[in-house]
Amino acid sequence: MKTESPIPKTLSEAIDFIAGYIEAFPSSVEMPLADATGHVLAQDLTAPANLPRFDNAAMDGFAVRSADLAGGGTGVQLRIVSTIAAGQTGQHEIGPGEAARITTGAMMPKGADRVVMQENARLEGNQVRLFTASTDKAHIRRAGDDIAQSDLILEAGTIIGPGQIILLAALGFQSVSVTPKPKVALLSTGDELRDAPAPLIPGQIYDSNRPMLSMMLKAAGAEISDLGIIGDDPDHLLRTLVGAAGDHDLIISSGGASAGFADHLTRAVSQRGHLEFWKLDMRPGKPIGFGDVDHCPILILPGNPLAAAAGCAVLGRPLVHCLAGRKTRQDGWLRLPVSRSFSKPLGRTHILPGRLVTDPSKGMTIADPLPERGSASLHTLSQATVLIMLAGHQANVDAGDVVDVLPLWQA
Known part of the structure; x- marks a missing residue:
């Protein structure tokens, strides 16, 4: 962790402050491709092969030589010498006056430099009459047209989603190096809170923030430890924070951040760490705090549900993204x-x-x-x-x- 910035007062200053404060994981783990969705790539990846890997037909039709199509507007007749289906590995070759019937994705035969789609062809026994010209589209996917071997395909910090999975699978990757998911300890504070379905007495409410924040943080790529509800007991609160700091990458709390007499959280943080900022010029969410407990960063969110949701969206998610090494810190704005x-x-x-x-x-x-x-x-x-x-x-x-x-x- 690092910071030399002035104390943030505005939301934009807080976002910039956190980006400079948090250092991404230096470590990485090798993970099977099937399990990598939602993780962050730990290193740049280059293509081990061309995509496509070989010249192939982009349409169903006939593989031909352009030289045989000169003046072919009235119909050029060629002899069919082979049929090539996708996946066939045999060597095919066509010469002058010859054509090969070919399906989409099949390897182009030697000698052919274009495909005439079947809509522009008419079969006549073992021959085909073509109604096209040598200047028409070639309908061939060339080797390396999409990606050339050794091209940089994904940069470190990229989050792996379905689009990245299909690319890596096509290139033959079976596993990738990713950063571990940040371990986030989540807690709520306040004597008035209970977990459903416990019975409520007058003055008590069910804790709705923790389930909401847990889902938001998991979606952002965090691994959550639910520490439950901590009552307004400063000693118990401090023990809980110190215990969580030892084996988590981030602590996030809701409630106990205002200036009320029972709000012990900010004071507890100052006992075993440093409160970098508290209160921002924003509504809702003014009593948001950020600091560290025993060198573990902590984000203190208000108990107001909308303020907690907003604080998690604008600061909690970027914190998780920074810890995971994601490339951008304001995704989705x-x-x-x-x-x-x-x-x-x-x-x-x-x-x-x-x-x-x-x-x-x-x-x-x-x-x-x-x-x-x-x-x-x-x-x-x-x-x-x-x-x-x-x-x-x-x-x-x-x-x-x-x-x-x-x-x-x-x-």
Whole structure:
């Protein structure tokens, strides 16, 4: 971990601070390709072979020599000397006046330099009449047209998804070197919290933040240790944090971050580490803190559900991405017009839960804030798919203005 930056006050400063503070895993593990989805590539990969590996037909048709098609607009007749199906390994060759029937993906025969698709051909016994010209498209996939041997195909820091899997499988990779998934300890704080289905007494509520944050962090690529609910006991809280710091890469908590008399979390962090920042100019989510306990980074999220979700989306996910060595730290941010006007204090980032809709007049995607029900509304949060970010420099935002939009539940 490293930092020489000023104490962040804004969300953008906090994002930059975390990117400079966290160092990615130096270690890597070799993993079977079938298990690698969602992991981050630990080293650059180059192609061990060409793709395609050999010249092959791009269409069903007839492999021919261009020299035989001169003036072929009225129909050139050629003798069929072989039929070549995909997967055949025998050596085929055609000479002047000859053609080979060929299927898509089959290896091109020697002597042929184009494929006439079957729609432009008519069989006449053991001959074929072609209605094409030597200037028409060749319909051949050349060896190395897609990827040449030794080309850089994937860079370290790339997250492995279905697109990367298909490429690696086609090139014959059976395993890849990836960074381990960051181990994240997750806890909630507060005497008022209970886990369902335990009975509630007046004044108690079920902990909804921890299940939500667990899903968000797993989607981001973390391995979660659920430490449960820690009550408002400062000694127990400190022991829990110190225990988690020893064998985790990150601690994330929700609740206990405000200035209330029972909010011991920030004080506990300062006893065994350092609080790098606490409170940002953003709403919801002002009492977000970040620091370390025994050299393990900790992100302190508010107990307000929307604030916790927003804090995890804008800071928790980037933390996991940085620890895993992902190449980019703001994956998925969009720039879209907003559907209606807003006014807010200058200097503060305002985060609105919303969803993507289609503007009926223009047919384009826009960001539509959900109706205001208060920042603690779980109903609103359940309907949201994106966070609409109104930046600190914006005091008045008009309908149609372009703003930052962050998918809420993405990886």
